Amino acid sequence: MKEIMVFRAGDHSFGLDLIHIRGVYRSGDLQPVDSEAPDSPAYRLEGRRVDLFDLPRDLVAGGGRSGAFRRVILMDIQGRSAALGVNQIERVMNVEPDHIVPLPPVFTGKSRKWFPGVVMGADRLIPLLDPDILIEGGAAEADLERRLLFHIRADKVAEQMLDGIRKGMATAMEGEIDRLKQTLAAAESTESEQAG
Amino acid sequence: MESALFQSPGGDAAVRRVLIVPARTPAVSSGKVFFMFVLGQVTEILRETTVYPVPFAPPHLPGIARWRGRVMPVLSLEGCLNLAPDEHPAPDRLVAVRTRHDRVGAILKTDPGLRLIHPPAGARTADEDLGVSPPLIRGIYEWTEGLLIVPHLENILSGKFAI
Numbered sequence: 502m503k504e505i506m507v508f509r510a511g512d513h514s515f516g517l518d519l520i521h522i523r524g525v526y527r528s529g530d531l532q533p534v535d536s537e538a539p540d541s542p543a544y545r546l547e548g549r550r551v552d553l554f555d556l557p558r559d560l561v562a563g564g565g566r567s568g569a570f571r572r573v574i575l576m577d578i579q580g581r582s583a584a585l586g587v588n589q590i591e592r593v594m595n596v597e598p599d600h601i602v603p604l605p606p607v608f609t610g611k612s613r614k615w616f617p618g619v620v621m622g623a624d625r626l627i628p629l630l631d632p633d634i635l636i637e638g639g640a641a642e643a644d645l646e647r648r649l650l651f652h653i654r655a656d657k658v659a660e661q662m663l664d665g666i667r668k669g670m671a672t673a674m675e676g677e678i679d680r681l682k683q684t685l686a687a688a689e690s691t692e693s694e695q696a697g
Numbered sequence: 698m699e700s701a702l703f704q705s706p707g708g709d710a711a712v713r714r715v716l717i718v719p720a721r722t723p724a725v726s727s728g729k730v731f732f733m734f735v736l737g738q739v740t741e742i743l744r745e746t747t748v749y750p751v752p753f754a755p756p757h758l759p760g761i762a763r764w765r766g767r768v769m770p771v772l773s774l775e776g777c778l779n780l781a782p783d784e785h786p787a788p789d790r791l792v793a794v795r796t797r798h799d800r801v802g803a804i805l806k807t808d809p810g811l812r813l814i815h816p817p818a819g820a821r822t823a824d825e826d827l828g829v830s831p832p833l834i835r836g837i838y839e840w841t842e843g844l845l846i847v848p849h850l851e852n853i854l855s856g857k858f859a860i
Binding site for chain 2 (some may be wrong): 513559560561602604605606607608609610611612613615616619621625626627628
């Protein structure tokens with residue numbers, strides 16, 4: 502018998518094997534960690550550093566509103582702590598192993614990587630999330646992309662600042678050179694007058 | 698090709714009735730476009746069912762549904778075959794279909810204008826291919842009302858071909 506936690510992200514329900522779960526918290530229990538990237542997924546929860554995955558944002562078609570989750574599921578995945586932001590915890594259900602079936606093969610790519618299985622509940626179907634995808638790829642890739650974009654943007658800002666400084670220095674130097682020329686010209690003129 | 702068109706999944710040479718489903722795609726120069734299934738492929742025509750979405754699936758795979766104790770994919774053949782969408786599609790009708798030997802099945806979201814007819818006499822291989830990927834169809838035929846697409850359900854549902 503498997504224990505499956507059913508949670509809501511957006512308007513739909515998904516499942517997670519309870520074996521991976523260490524606790525459920527309120528979103529307010531998350532403490533941000535100081536980081537160069539303001540949208541870094543790193544947070545603190547129960548004194549440990551965790552990577553946060555915003556499932557209502559990541560799972561809702563078209564992208565749900567970021568930060569809209571109210572509950573956080575704390576998990577251990579491959580030795581790393583991860584926090585899953587969800588809208589609501591529905592229940593924990595006991596499921597016979599033969600009531601967990603593979604997702605039909607017509608679903609490929611990201612769908613299959615995130616939800617390789619389906620729980621056949623008494624009255625509904627519940628796609629079963631594979632938490633390893635959060636570490637191996639999927640959400641981790643998306644966060645990496647966001648971090649890279651942040652640094653690329655930061656580099657572009659730095660480049661623009663440097664460019665401005667170079668131009669400013671060039672302009673200032675040109676001004677100084679002009680003043681020097683004028684000073685030298687004035688000095689030469691004075692010398693000529695005095696010599697004359 | 699014409700003899701293969703009229704063989705049922707069981708290999709019987711005589712097929713008495715076929716299901717014609719209007720494709721929800723604009724008409725082409727040859728006429729309207731239809732899907733054709735032999736009767737043995739069609740297991741049930743449903744009034745309604747609950748579709749559970751699977752995140753990150755393309756729009757033509759709206760989700761999964763429960764049918765007779767099985768998890769079935771719900772899909773739109775027009776989308777799977779990359780046919781141009783109809784601007785004003787008719788409401789859905791749901792048709793449960795199966796492949797040869799009932800290996801896999803699916804629930805198709807179709808146009809409600811389904812018809813059971815005798816195999817259309819005089820149908821011949823069409824010149825148009827509609828831009829459909831060849832592994833996903835068994836053939837395209839011209840008949841009096843337009844074009845008939847015979848989908849290759851095994852290949853479509855296998856996940857081995859991009860849809």
